[in-house]
Amino acid sequence: xxxxxxxxxxxxxxxxxxxxxxxxxxxxxxxxxxxxxxxxxxxxxxxxxxxxxxxxxxxxxxxxxxxxxxxxxxxxxxxxxxxxxxxxxxxxxxxxxxxxxxxxxxxxxxxxxxxxxxxxxxxxxxxxxxxxxxxxxxxxxxxxxxxxxxxxxxxxxxxxxxxxxxxxxxxxxxxxxxxxxxxxxxxxxxxxxxxxxxxxxxxxxxxxxxxxxxxxxxxxxxxxxxxxxxxxxxxxxxxxxxxxxxxxxxxxxxxxxxxxxxxxxxxxxxxxxxxxxxxxxxxxxxxxxxxxxxxxxxxxxxxxxxxxxxxxxxxxxxxxxxxxxxxxxxxxxxxxxxxxxxxxxxxxxxxxxxxxxxxxxxxxxxxxxxxxxxxxxxxxxxxxxxxxxxxxxxxxxxxxxxxxxxxxxxxxxxxxxxxxxxxxxxxxxxxxxxxxxxxxxxxxxxxxxxxxxxxxxxxxxxxxxxxxxxxxxxxxxxxxxxxxxxxxxxxxxxxxxxxxxxxxxxxxxxxxxxxxxxxxxxxxxxxxxxxxxxxxxxxxxxxxxxxxxxxxxx
Amino acid sequence: xxxxxxxxxxxxxxxxxxxxxxxxxxxxxxxxxxxxxxxxxxxxxxxxxxxxxxxxxxxxxxxxxxxxxxxxxxxxxxxxxxxxxxxxxxxxxxxxxxxxxxxxxxxxxxxxxxxxxxxxxxxxxxxxxxxxxxxxxxxxxxxxxxxxxxxxxxxxxxxxxxxxxxxxxxxxxxxxxxxxxxxxxxxxxxxxxxxxxxxxxxx
Numbered sequence: 001x002x003x004x005x006x007x008x009x010x011x012x013x014x015x016x017x018x019x020x021x022x023x024x025x026x027x028x029x030x031x032x033x034x035x036x037x038x039x040x041x042x043x044x045x046x047x048x049x050x051x052x053x054x055x056x057x058x059x060x061x062x063x064x065x066x067x068x069x070x071x072x073x074x075x076x077x078x079x080x081x082x083x084x085x086x087x088x089x090x091x092x093x094x095x096x097x098x099x100x101x102x103x104x105x106x107x108x109x110x111x112x113x114x115x116x117x118x119x120x121x122x123x124x125x126x127x128x129x130x131x132x133x134x135x136x137x138x139x140x141x142x143x144x145x146x147x148x149x150x151x152x153x154x155x156x157x158x159x160x161x162x163x164x165x166x167x168x169x170x171x172x173x174x175x176x177x178x179x180x181x182x183x184x185x186x187x188x189x190x191x192x193x194x195x196x197x198x199x200x201x202x203x204x205x206x207x208x209x210x211x212x213x214x215x216x217x218x219x220x221x222x223x224x225x226x227x228x229x230x231x232x233x234x235x236x237x238x239x240x241x242x243x244x245x246x247x248x249x250x251x252x253x254x255x256x257x258x259x260x261x262x263x264x265x266x267x268x269x270x271x272x273x274x275x276x277x278x279x280x281x282x283x284x285x286x287x288x289x290x291x292x293x294x295x296x297x298x299x300x301x302x303x304x305x306x307x308x309x310x311x312x313x314x315x316x317x318x319x320x321x322x323x324x325x326x327x328x329x330x331x332x333x334x335x336x337x338x339x340x341x342x343x344x345x346x347x348x349x350x351x352x353x354x355x356x357x358x359x360x361x362x363x364x365x366x367x368x369x370x371x372x373x374x375x376x377x378x379x380x381x382x383x384x385x386x387x388x389x390x391x392x393x394x395x396x397x398x399x400x401x402x403x404x405x406x407x408x409x410x411x412x413x414x415x416x417x418x419x420x421x422x423x424x425x426x427x428x429x430x431x432x433x434x435x436x437x438x439x440x441x442x443x444x445x446x447x448x449x450x451x452x453x454x455x456x457x458x459x460x461x462x463x464x465x466x467x468x469x470x471x472x473x474x475x476x477x478x479x480x481x482x483x484x485x486x487x488x489x490x491x492x493x494x495x496x497x498x499x500x501x502x503x504x505x506x507x508x509x510x511x512x513x514x515x516x517x518x519x520x521x522x523x524x525x526x527x528x529x530x531x532x533x534x535x536x537x538x539x540x541x542x543x544x545x546x547x548x549x550x551x552x553x554x
Numbered sequence: 555x556x557x558x559x560x561x562x563x564x565x566x567x568x569x570x571x572x573x574x575x576x577x578x579x580x581x582x583x584x585x586x587x588x589x590x591x592x593x594x595x596x597x598x599x600x601x602x603x604x605x606x607x608x609x610x611x612x613x614x615x616x617x618x619x620x621x622x623x624x625x626x627x628x629x630x631x632x633x634x635x636x637x638x639x640x641x642x643x644x645x646x647x648x649x650x651x652x653x654x655x656x657x658x659x660x661x662x663x664x665x666x667x668x669x670x671x672x673x674x675x676x677x678x679x680x681x682x683x684x685x686x687x688x689x690x691x692x693x694x695x696x697x698x699x700x701x702x703x704x705x706x707x708x709x710x711x712x713x714x715x716x717x718x719x720x721x722x723x724x725x726x727x728x729x730x731x732x733x734x735x736x737x738x739x740x741x742x743x744x745x746x747x748x749x750x751x752x753x754x755x756x757x
Contacts, residue, residue, distance in 0.1 A: 001732070001735070001736065003739065005736075006732055006736040006737075009736040010736055010737055013736075045572070045575050045576075045579075048571065048575055049568055049571035049572045049575060050568060050571070051568050051572065064562070064565055065565060065569075068562065068565045068566050068569050069565075069569040069572070069573070071566075071569075072566055072569040072570050072573055073569075073573060076570075076573060118647075118648075118649075120645065120646050120647075120648060121646050121647075129581050129582075129585045130577055130581035130582060131581070133580065133581060133584075133585065134576065134577045134580045134581040137576070137580040138573070138576060138580070166568070166572065169572070170572070170576070173576060173579070173580065174579065178579065178580065178584055181584065182584070182587065182588060185588045185592075186588065186591055186592065186595075189588075189591075189592040189595075189596050189599055189600050190595075190596055190599070191599075192599050192603055192616055193599075194599070194600055194601065194602050195588055195589050195592035195593070195600040196589065196592075196593070196600055196601050196602075197589065198601065200646075201602070201604075201611070203604075203611050203612065203613060204610075204612070205612055205613055205619050205620075206607070206612050206613075206633075206748065206749070206752065207619075207620070207621060207622065207623070207624050207630065207633070208624040209619070209620055209622075209624060211613060211617070211619060211643070211644075211645065212644075212645055212646050213602050213604070213613075213614055213617060213645060214645055214646070215602075217585045217588070217589060219588060219592060219600075220584060220585040220588040220589070221585075223588075224580075235648050236647075236648045236649045237648035237649050237650075237691060237692040237693065237694075240648075240650075240690075240691035240692040241648055241692050241694070242616035242617060242692060242694065242695075242696055243602065243616060243617075246603075246616055247730075247733050247737075247738065248732055248733030248734070248737030248738025248739075249733040249734065249737055251737065251738060252733075252737050305655055306654070306655025306656045307655070307656045307661055308653070308655055308656065308657060308660040308661045308663075308664050309655045309684075309688075311661060311664050311665065311668075312664045312668075312684045312687045312688050313682075313683065313684035313687075314684035314688075315655060315684075316684045316685050316688040317650070317651065317653065317655065317660060317664075317688040317689055318650040318651065318652070318688075318689065318690075318691050319688075319690070319691055320690055320691050320692060320695050320697075321637065321685050321690065321695055321697040321698055321699055321739060321741045322695075322696075322697050322730075322738050322739060322741045323738050323739060324738065324739035326739075327737070327738050327739070328691075343691075344691065345691045346649070346650040346652060346691050348650075348652040348653070348654060349650060349651070349652065349653060349654060349655055349660075350655060351655045351656075352654070352655065352656060355654075355655075442652050442653065443652075443653065443654045443657055444657070444658070447654035447656065447657065450654075467652070468649065468650075468652050469651075469652030469653065469654075470652075550654070550656060553656075554655075554656040
């Protein structure tokens with residue numbers, strides 16, 4: 001079978017699996033967040049911590065829960081790393097330095113999972129499983145909670161109530177993420193991923209050399225790392241490491257895990273606002289951009305991979321033999337477009353133009369399909385902008401899902417879409433202007449610039465993948481990128497929840513003949529167009545200096 | 555003011571307790587349950603798919619190794635060679651070169667590798683496959699392409715006093731096709747292949 005045919009079959013199988021699963025999973029998630037009943041284990045948790053899961057919260061209260069819970073998470077994870085040398089099962093690893101511990105704590109709590117450390121020689125068993133992996137679950141559950149709160153803003157009327165943050169957090173974790181992770185982890189072990197709490201195993205090879213084999217609870221972390229669109233690898237090589245991703249089947253499973261919740265959430269949205277078609281219009285926009293990028297990157301990696309790759313006969317630098325160009329490209333697009341950032345091949349060595357597409361995937365704001373939760377709320381914000389533009393064209397007050405998009409709503413949406421571009425462009429400019437930026441580049445010329453741009457894009461959009469030649473473990477980058485991750489995660493949430501509150505207070509306006517039909521393909525087209533124009537206007541100059549310059553000169 | 559400070563502290567206290575409870579659920583119970591199932595059902599895989607020769611562990615079938623002459627950087631012609639590695643196949647330093655696909659250093663490395671692989675195996679440079687001259691992502695890639703194995707057969711057979719046909723068969727035995735027919739790429743496991751060669755040569 002030719003590699004191209006195999007790639008086509010693989011994408012078809014993936015899309016088929018997602019299409020099959022999105023319905024039951026989307027409906028299930030809607031039921032989880034709408035149900036009035038608490039499971040027994042949940043009641044134990046609420047009683048143990050003294051939280052009332054039935055108290056309705058208005059948006060400031062909901063937001064306060066999100067922010068304070070996350071701040072406590074950062075602090076806890078920071079301290080855990082700082083005392084690592086005193087913890088049991090730490091494999092002899094030292095305490096993490098303050099700037100790196102801050103960076104890592106910010107990274108995992110903000111669902112970014114940028115890693116300036118190297119897992120196999122830095123993090124012991126306890127830090128990995130009780131620290132990093134826990135935030136893989138919780139940061140994902142927080143993202144989903146905020147998305148659900150926004151959906152409730154559309155679904156509810158004449159109230160300011162958005163639900164209860166504690167109950168949304170606990171339900172997302174206990175009913176959705178944990179059960180799916182158990183299943184996925186067991187399948188990964190069956191493929192060959194390791195799962196133990198042993199010591200580093202020193203062995204002697206047939207040539208008489210020594211080799212050290214790493215231990216770890218890898219499969220359990222791998223499952224949630226991808227399912228929660230986190231992306232922080234157990235090892236430095238991330239999902240390229242054979243212990244994390246042993247074969248073609250585990251690879252497809254991991255890609256599926258990246259995509260399954262983000263592509264199912266529009267169904268949850270449709271279900272909760274009472275019109276499945278509205279959900280389909282959203283998922284169609286997400287899917288269209290994703291599939292175009294998959295085709296583009298795969299084609300570019302085969303056909304226009306760059307000077308060194310052409311000399312070698314193919315773009316295999318930084319890729320694993322068992323995956324090849326096709327499965328690596330599919331993974332790369334899926335991870336950059338879901339704000340995950342796990343990698344099964346190193347994006348730094350992708351061709352100039354395909355690297356540019358991966359960058360663009362993040363610059364779109366991580367909404368095609370985006371991270372768990374964040375993808376949906378980001379796309380809904382973009383839908384509000386699209387509705388607003390359409391309203392301007394015909395001179396009508398825009399409305400979306402029966403809610404008026406007035407001055408307050410559009411201001412909040414506009415603030416949302418300004419935050420990450422500001423962080424990315426100001427951050428990149430500052431790093432390039434200061435000596436720190438140039439010192440951190442592995443590569444020269446336009447590609448070196450791309451490394452810096454990629455780092456700030458990845459951190460601010462909470463992706464976490466890197467052009468990993470970039471030497472980011474310096475106090476300057478640990479701090480600035482750490483701040484970008486926190487601001488890029490939590491400032492948008494402020495605007496999303498404020499918007500949700502404002503929508504929930506409105507009374508619904510009846511649909512008339514003049515209402516824009518947001519469930520139709522025309523709207524999906526308008527949405528994709530809006531997305532591309534907004535992103536293009538913002539980032540084209542930066543892209544031209546980096547990947548475009550590199551791709552067009554090679 | 556006082557009110558908002560107390561209520562913030564109240565939420566922080568609730569947050570800390572809920573974080574600790576969920577740490578027990580997601581950070582203790584979950585990994586232990588998965589470990590229990592994994593160790594029960596897939597003991598060998600969960601512990602790293604280690605391979606033994608004469609009762610001693612000589613590696614993991616998932617982790618590539620260096621096949622250089624001991625203590626040198628010279629590849630040993632007795633063995634099948636793996637792909638270039640950024641860390642000399644050290645599993646405690648995984649990751650790739652990170653060089654861009656147009657980087658002048660990478661161009662130089664590829665050119666040098668092509669020459670070296672061609673001379674080492676006595677084949678023209680045009681027959682050197684892409685995986686032989688490019689560094690893997692993990693630096694511990696356990697596999698090579700069937701094409702790269704193919705150009706090494708003659709050399710390995712001569713060095714081990716075997717026939718090319720015998721070695722050819724061993725290559726086929728240790729080649730994994732695409733998983734379920736269309737996932738990933740075919741790959742030859744270098745460690746398992748070399749063990750098989752050694753066993754046959756010392757028979």
